[in-house]
Amino acid sequence: MSPEHWTRPSRPDEQTRNGTASGPAATSAVPTREQVIAGLRATSEGGADLVQLLTPEGQRVSHPDFDIEVTDEQLRGMYRDMVLVRRADREGNALQRQGQLGIWVPLLGQEAAQIGAGRAMRPQDMAFPSYREHGVAWCRGVDPTELLGIFRGTDHGSWDPNTTGMGLYTIVIGNQCLNAAGYAMGQRFEGRVGNTGGDSADNEATMTFFGDGATSQGDVHEGMVWAAVYDAPVVFFCQNNQWAISEPTERQTRVPLYERARGYGFPGIRVDGNDVLASLAVTRWALDECRHGNGPVLIEAFTYRMDAHTTSDDASRYRLDDDLEAWKLKDPIERLRVHLVREQIADQEFLDSVDAEADELAQRFRDFCVNMPEPPPERMFSEVYAEESPVVAAQRQDYLQYLDGFADSAAGGVH
């Protein structure tokens, strides 16, 4: 059985018609692990099922369903986006190494997927991220410095989801997919979907971000069921970076993830997640489908986690460098840079100016981080409820009084 066969297991009656089987299939009908892996990676080098508009060599190619018109300025803009978020990301890693952050979650390698998806969104849309979505946050207008509190331990997320259209980072795997489905149901219930004519510009959509590992969670499955049943305008944007900490994708699935959409009754598309143009094109189409009332849509952005899972992780314990080397050749920023230069869309001066801007951002990011104020102890008790709880209020008072006791005894010591 060919590996490709396993990306589309046939029905028993098809097998019978082909004369290959009658009665129960032989045990060889179960794929070996190697066949599963080959099937999951069948598009690694491109192929019909992978939407790609910019090859790893920076060659612009066309696609019958997902071509896109972008201006030179937009191309330069996305290059700048990717360089800046990568620079902030690397600075985050460095700050953790220097003890300024408790942990950092790198996005390295996933810039194109996130910038492509993020730039496809409109201000009125809503994003429900997981925890690695620094590029999406950037596109939603959340300044990178606003991410720092989570990783320095001063807050659980400092931006306002209502004004930015960017939900808070979600660490419990998969939770946000159901929340996104519900939010999208609300968009539909409020008549913000499928309007035509003058109102169509106000149509809305929701997008939720999650990983390959997350696809095993019940919440993700349920999110897709709900979205389908309520025709909710939500794009399920799965960044398949090939790893869930130490577990490769074949620990989660037999078939490529985008193919699961068929089972829920909506389209699923695999896009080259290291190609910012393709990511933009596919996501723009998917969001438009949702806004027109044709949601939901699943997008699998095929990419690679180039760094460890987090700064606490040691990836050398479970994966080989060979894969990493192969994926380096598909770097999302490099391929766009080559394209911009070759097509004379950007000159050296532009590239240098982006680098200079990245240096400034890194400096600002670092300065902000090291100067962040410690949160006051009463913050623990603040905003636990919308309507204050007498229990928490009493605990707050007791605790502050307890702290005052120390201040008094310290003062006492001076006498």
Next chain:
Amino acid sequence: MAAPTMENPTSTSTPSQTLTIAKALNTAMRSAMERDPKVLVMGEDVGKLGGVFRVTDGLQKDFGEQRVLDTPLAESGIIGTAIGLAIRGFRPVCEIQFDGFIFPGFDQIVSQLAKMHFRSQGKVKVPVVIRVPFGGGIGAVEHHSESPESLFAHVGGLKVVSCSNPADAYWMLQQAIECDDPVLFFEPKRRYWEKAELDPTIEPAPLFTSKVQRTGSAVTLATYGPMVRTCLDAAKAAEEEGRDLEIVDLRSLSPLDLDPVFDSVRRTGRLVVVSESPPESSVTSEVATRVQQECFYSLEAPVLRVNGFDTPYPPSKLEDGFLPDLDRVLEAVDRSLAY
């Protein structure tokens, strides 16, 4: 040669050694797996990586992928399939990566795991162990520092234990695996790397018992898990001020074994219960209630508690305020003595 058993542990372990709680847990699983081919280890990243805390380090290499399972990423799946495996005769040891990630599995734990034996009128046993690294103090992001043990102690049909030192980690985990009931096994993650002597020839206490960790006469402290170390440190500081604290390590949170606490309180007349968990409707509430029922005439002061707060766990820069520490324990001791 007779198969090694827990009663005959020296055949699988080297004599007395110094090891961490993490290593003790690892050794315990290894011993249990060597003794009983039905013992499985399953969870996220427990195989090749050896778990994010390395507690299952080396087990997959030595026992293979059919006994140490890197599962798909879903806690409901881990626990639900462990239940099925247990019905089939296996003894799964599930690892939940962090306390805050047990909740996708809560339904399976409460609806099936806890009730199976009762519903089947004892015909179906589900000897599943769920290991949960719990508690704060490691400077982590959200959902990595919680103390959800009381939620499980509240459920009939589940047993809930927590170890506080390497020797208990070693013995209690093996006992939990041998137990025919489901056991939630809470591990004090911030103490994983604390070392102590383990003499495997010393007979362990039964699993569902508490233990006096330090004798004293002034005030009784009842605690468990990561707070045992905090209370021992507090006792040392109190000793320098001439106060002798007695410490009972509860170890078993459900069923509670409170006789040693009652005995102690009858001597000291004073009790402070210490835990990281939020106080409302918690294990500490239960201990306080039962002690005032059983020891009312011996009490010289109301039972006091030192807990976290009834709030979500705070960002890590604030966790030192949330977590009971030596000062907060001693302040409660002072208040108890002042009555």
